Amino acid sequence: MIALMYKDLVALKKALFLLVIILFLVGFYTMQQGKVMALPLMFMLVPLILIGMLWGSDTKSNVDQYIIPGPIKRRTIVLSRYAFVWIVAVIGAVFAVLLKLFAKDSVLSEIPWYLIAVALLFLTTVVSVIQLPLMYKFGAEKARLIFVALYFIVFAFFSYVGGNKDLIIKLFDRLILFDLRIIGLAILGVTFLLNAVSFTLSAAIYAKKEF
């Protein structure tokens, strides 16, 4: 799998460099605007963008046809895709927790660190885990249409969060009545379950795919 991730990083090095610069610029802007909470939410977009780029690169080079007969299982090829999502999710979660500790944002400071961490794991993976089996099932062309729809959903979510900060706080106030550790565990459980189901589906679809 290390070989596959190396191949992906090399194939996307220019695009990744550009993505990091854009993230820094957007991050700087949101900090200046005092919207620190929006920073970790940017990580929701990163797996979407990464998967889109990787898929495009793989389709263009027809690399699956080359690697499948090689010394690797089809399941591992699928796993390497998910690994990117999971790495970004973990980085996002760590970043959000650090932000809570070091930045003075009223919303973040009210939420326990473990809840921030699991929420980020959930938010950064949820769209990708829906997207990936669809992409494996329907291929690049139809996946582009799915992409567009998913981007709209993500942007709608961003707009909603941006415009309803109070609603989020109210929701949090209600949730605070429950034991937050249990809520955190529940979110983590749902995240693991979604990822496991999605990976199993993708691996099953890919195992039957002909090239």
Add this chain to the structure above:
Amino acid sequence: MLNAIELRGLKKRLGNFVLGPIDLTVPRGCIVGYIGENGAGKSTTIKLLLHLMFPDEGEIRLLGKDVQEFTPQMKKDIAYVFDDLYLPEDMTLKNVHNFHQKLYGQAWQDKTFSDLVARFNLPDSKSIKHFSRGMKMQLGLALALSHGARLLLLDEATSGLDPVIRDDVLDILLDYIQNENHTVFVSSHILSDLEKVADYIAFIHKGQLLFMETKDDLMNQYGIASLSEKQLEELDDKAIVGKRPHKFGVEVMLKRELVPSDFELEKVSIEEIMVYMIKGKRK
């Protein structure tokens, strides 16, 4: 003796096209040329061998093992070169090398790869999108030969290459086959190349394997003669494989064993065998 490839009742349906059922045995230590028209089923067969496609019926065994049971370790024994190098085009030679080193682990042979790269004079820092078709094929071949594989599958790997590079590739195949455990199965349109290197010729037509014979037997089995219509009528119909009319009569490919021994027949090439068999059947 262990066979390199064994196909038993292999069948694959793709829309209206049906490949097989094919029964084919490729002994170890030889070069087999797999020939046929466009769309005859050559690439489909190779994709089935490489488990890129799944058969509807039948069994595929490579190096004595069922392909469905191949582990990643066993797959290191199989090398392949397609008609293009299917790798991300932003990769440089160094990246491609590192990728394969990680992919093949201990089976990877750095020295073999470096020697082949030096032999082909491939540029180290250029990304492969700037490689010519010939350079891509050379790199593909260098990669395929650098992990100690015992079976090499080539799918139209030499098409579109200039004669000098093709000759280089053929030399390398001949070097590779010096080891009696090595086997090459090569599909190609360039039949003159196969004539130079192949031990066996397998001919597929409309999804059916018409024959697999040693090249020498095949070329001794048939002959070409230019005859008048009257001479043609005197011949046994079963002796005629195919015919091409011309201004002064007709050129026919004949089975040597079915014509009188004093009959003068010219030597036939693999290309002529293929053309006469296909066109002769149409007529």
